[in-house]
Structure formats: structure tokens, C-alpha cells
Amino acid sequence: RLQSLFGIVGFYRCFETKKDLDEIKKIAIQFARQNLEENRGIEFKVDTRRIDKSLPFTNQQYSAQLGEAILDAIPELKVNVRQPQWTINLELRDKAYIYGFGYMGGKGLPVGSAGRGMLLLSGGIDSPVAGFLMAKRGLKLEAVYFNTPPYTSEESLQKVKDLAAILSPWNGGIKLHVVNFTEIQMLLNKSLPEETLTLHSRASMMKIAGKLAEFHSCAALITGESLSQVASQTLESLNYTNQAVSMAVFRPCIGLDKEEIIHFSKRIKAFETSIQPFDDCCTLFSPEHPLTRPKKTEMVTQYNQLELLPDMLEKAVNEAMSFIL
Numbered sequence: 001r002l003q004s005l006f007g008i009v010g011f012y013r014c015f016e017t018k019k020d021l022d023e024i025k026k027i028a029i030q031f032a033r034q035n036l037e038e039n040r041g042i043e044f045k046v047d048t049r050r051i052d053k054s055l056p057f058t059n060q061q062y063s064a065q066l067g068e069a070i071l072d073a074i075p076e077l078k079v080n081v082r083q084p085q086w087t088i089n090l091e092l093r094d095k096a097y098i099y100g101f102g103y104m105g106g107k108g109l110p111v112g113s114a115g116r117g118m119l120l121l122s123g124g125i126d127s128p129v130a131g132f133l134m135a136k137r138g139l140k141l142e143a144v145y146f147n148t149p150p151y152t153s154e155e156s157l158q159k160v161k162d163l164a165a166i167l168s169p170w171n172g173g174i175k176l177h178v179v180n181f182t183e184i185q186m187l188l189n190k191s192l193p194e195e196t197l198t199l200h201s202r203a204s205m206m207k208i209a210g211k212l213a214e215f216h217s218c219a220a221l222i223t224g225e226s227l228s229q230v231a232s233q234t235l236e237s238l239n240y241t242n243q244a245v246s247m248a249v250f251r252p253c254i255g256l257d258k259e260e261i262i263h264f265s266k267r268i269k270a271f272e273t274s275i276q277p278f279d280d281c282c283t284l285f286s287p288e289h290p291l292t293r294p295k296k297t298e299m300v301t302q303y304n305q306l307e308l309l310p311d312m313l314e315k316a317v318n319e320a321m322s323f324i325l
């Protein structure tokens with residue numbers, strides 16, 4: 001659990017004992033034996049910090065005695081004070097504390113310390129990674145998924161819930177809002193030119209996510225977009241979808257190649273779930289020849305002509321269903 005907790009650089013398993021040299025030696029030898037068994041190398045050193053100054057020996061003397069005891073017990077080990085492969089640490093305070101091999105924590109900043117953000121979570125590879133990267137920088141995430149039943153299946157929704165559950169331990173739990181997007185998608189499909197559909201659909205998602213974010217005290221949106229990865233992620237396309245909201249939009253994958261995104265996806269063990277072949281609305285309704293260089297003002301005018309849309313957006317926000325994962 002500590003390894004997936006942001007804000008923790010590293011941690012040790014530490015033994016507490018009396019300030020009795022024989023006791024300390026016994027525990028240090030156990031640590032050394034474990035390091036050898038787990039193939040961490042044979043070159044070691046002992047580091048002592050004596051905070052209790054009433055004790056009889058200096059730091060160096062404690063380290064030397066402990067090192068000698070370890071070598072006597074495990075002769076195949078070697079002392080290397082300059083570049084040890086591992087270190088046995090002894091801290092002498094109110095009691096003696098001994099610790100050996102360290103583990104890496106989640107690094108980053110404690111979740112929530114940077115504020116709150118709303119992640120647009122689709123079933124793909126990129127958005128879970130985007131969520132992970134922003135949680136690492138201290139944002140507490142909520143997530144929103146745009147569902148288009150019956151065009152997308154129950155499995156597609158389950159896949160997104162599974163991905164939210166994968167993010168959950170990194171985020172201290174996560175709330176997933178599921179928005180029914182079918183009615184809006186249908187209105188767009190019948191009213192607007194085919195090549196613009198993905199972009200208008202994405203702009204609508206941004207608007208709804210922005211309203212949900214405000215409602216749930218989130219001050220930023222997060223998406224998995226990566227520059228020029230697909231037609232809706234060119235500079236011109238992003239400039240159109242970006243104007244749909246006025247809050248900050250974080251796209252931590254923007255400068256990453258797919259390969260690099262996949263690296264993170266595997267690290268958080270989301271990859272196998274992300275590649276399950278269930279359709280998302282974006283793949284189902286994507287035009288054959290999507291615009292790659294939309295003209296922002298023309299697009300905005302076109303979008304604003306849909307008189308039924310504002311009420312539909314409002315309704316979608318109000319009827320969102322929430323799940324805690």
C-alpha cells in the first residue's frame with residue numbers, strides 16, 4: 001500500500017529493540033541474511049546515528065562492531081564503505097532502531113494537496129494514465145464516463161468501472177460519474193456535418209464535465225489527449241474543444257508518445273483492462289474523414305445553432321449516476 005501512496009519517497013521495514021549490543025547484532029545479522037537470500041549483493045556497510053549521547057561508543061565504533069558481527073556470522077559478505085550494495089542502518093534514540101533494505105514509495109505529492117480534478121475517463125489506454133499522472137502531482141480525482149447505451153454495451157461500462165478501480169488505490173478511493181450521452185450524440189448526428197461529429201461530441205463532453213466538476217468542487221478537467229495522436233487531438237482540434245470550458249484543462253499525456261503512455265499503463269497494471277475490445281462511443285460514431293483543421297469560429301457558430309442542446313446538457317448533468325470505487 002505504501003508503494004502506491006503518493007507523497008512518500010521511500011520507506012524501510014524497521015526493527016525496534018533495547019539498546020543492547022547483542023540484541024542489535026542479532027537483528028542486524030537477520031537483515032544481512034535476508035539481503036543475501038534476496039540477491040541484493042554481498043558488499044555492505046553499516047551506518048550508525050547515535051542520538052543518545054550517553055552511550056559508550058561513537059558512531060564508527062558501533063558500525064565497526066556490528067560489521068564484524070555480521071562478517072563473523074556470514075563470511076561470504078564483504079564490507080565496502082564507499083559503494084555498498086546495501087546498508088544496515090542503526091539509529092540509537094530512546095531505543096535502538098535497525099533497518100535494512102529500503103523500498104520506493106509512490107513519490108509525487110500527497111493526493112488532495114494540490115486540489116481536486118475531474119478526469120474524463122474513457123475505456124482507452126490514455127485517460128487512466130492521465131489520471132494517474134495528475135494524482136501523482138497531488139490532485140484528488142473524481143472521474144466521469146460518457147455512456148451511449150444501447151450503442152455501447154454493459155461490458156464497456158464495466159471496463160471503465162474496472163479502470164476506475166485500478167486508479168482508486170492511488171487516489172484514496174475514487175467516485176465515478178456515469179453520464180448518459182446517447183440523446184446528445186443522436187442530436188449531433190442528425191444535425192451536424194459528419195466530419196465535425198467527433199469534435200462537437202468532445203466539446204459537449206467538456207461542457208458536461210465542466211459543470212460536473214464545478215458541482216463536485218473540482219477546479220480542473222483532465223483528459224488523456226496526446227498532441228496529434230488522432231484527428232481530434234491536433235492543435236486546431238484541441239483549440240476548439242478547449243474553448244468549451246473556462247477552467248484549467250490538464251493533458252499530462254500531451255507530450256508523450258503512445259509507447260511512453262503504454263509504459264505507464266503497464267506500470268499501474270491498467271493495460272490489460274484498457275485493451276479489452278469493447279466499443280467506446282468515440283469509435284462507434286467516428287466519421288470516416290474527420291476534420292483535422294477545424295476553424296474555431298465556424299465550429300462554435302455551428303454548435304450554438306443547436307437550440308435543443310443546452311437543456312440536454314443540463315439534463316445529462318443532473319441525471320449522472322455516481323459509483324464509489
Ligand code: ATP
Binds near residue numbers: 127128147224230
Ligand atoms: P483514451 O485512450 O483515453 O480512450 P484516446 O486515444 O482513445 O484516449 P479519444 O478517444 O480521442 O482518445 O479521447 C480523448 C480523451 O477524451 C480521452 O483520453 C478521455 O479523456 C476523453 N474521452 C473520450 N471519450 C470519452 C468517454 N466516452 N467518456 C469520458 N471521457 C472520454
Ligand code: MG
Binds near residue numbers: 122123124125282
Ligand atoms: Mg478512447
